[in-house]
Amino acid sequence: MERRTDLLTGRPAGGGARPRERADAARNRIRVLDAAAELFAAGDPRAVTMDDIAKAAGVGRGTLYRRYPDTTSIALALLDEHERRLQERLLRGDPPLGPGAPPDERLAAFYAAMVELLEGHIDLVLGAEAGGTRLTTGAYGFWRAHVRMLLAAAGVPGPDTLADVLLAPLASELYAHQRAQGRTPAEITAALTGLARAVLAGR
Missing domain, CATH: 1.10.357 (Tetracycline Repressor; domain 2)
Known part of the structure; x- marks a missing residue:
């Protein structure tokens, strides 16, 4: 059976309790989603890059890519x-x-x-x-x-x-x-x- 990914957390959905999200990881997730929402709303969403989001959120590229592979996945999460x-x-x-x-x-x-x-x-x-x-x-x-x-x-x-x-x-x-x-x-x-x-x- 296909496993569904929870787009808000980036973790598999269902199948029992999920590991508790670390406080720093939760803060980074919120910063990323908030920054992406502002960037998508400010202009052409298709022109927004992962670098744009990382800079606006104040997180490193590695932190961003560990949770979201591309801007589409971030938009889907929102x-x-x-x-x-x-x-x-x-x-x-x-x-x-x-x-x-x-x-x-x-x-x-x-x-x-x-x-x-x-x-x-x-x-x-x-x-x-x-x-x-x-x-x-x-x-x-x-x-x-x-x-x-x-x-x-x-x-x-x-x-x-x-x-x-x-x-x-x-x-x-x-x-x-x-x-x-x-x-x-x-x-x-x-x-x-x-x-x-x-x-x-x-x-």
Whole structure:
């Protein structure tokens, strides 16, 4: 079975109690994440380097690389808690985001929640998806499984292929481009709601 890494601590998740983090290691981790968050928010997250983060955090390169192999892993660590909260709402929250609503309403609610996440944390998502890593993240796998389940529940043919198609409009670079072109979050959400209804409603 694949082991999951806790992105906040850099240690394996699950499988019993984790070793207690040393106080100095915890301080360095917090300094690294705080420095990275500021750097990602200050400009183009894709231009931030590991050297930039090490200098801003006041830690050595070795200290940084022992915990995080690259800037993408740091961005993922920062995003992890936000994504976990959304995943919990999808699994056990109130409808229409959670179980109990028709598939088209649930997909529309998912789109709205994702637009909210992108709007609030676009700098982190851009950093986490640098280098084409979007499709390989655990979060993307979760979103894909959720959308595929909704497609299957609605009886839409080809859910395996269509799930990726329906997630494509949520790519961070596309969202950033749309916002730069003057589209508002409400306009983007409305367009995605229309897509959800066109694909899933009435089946």
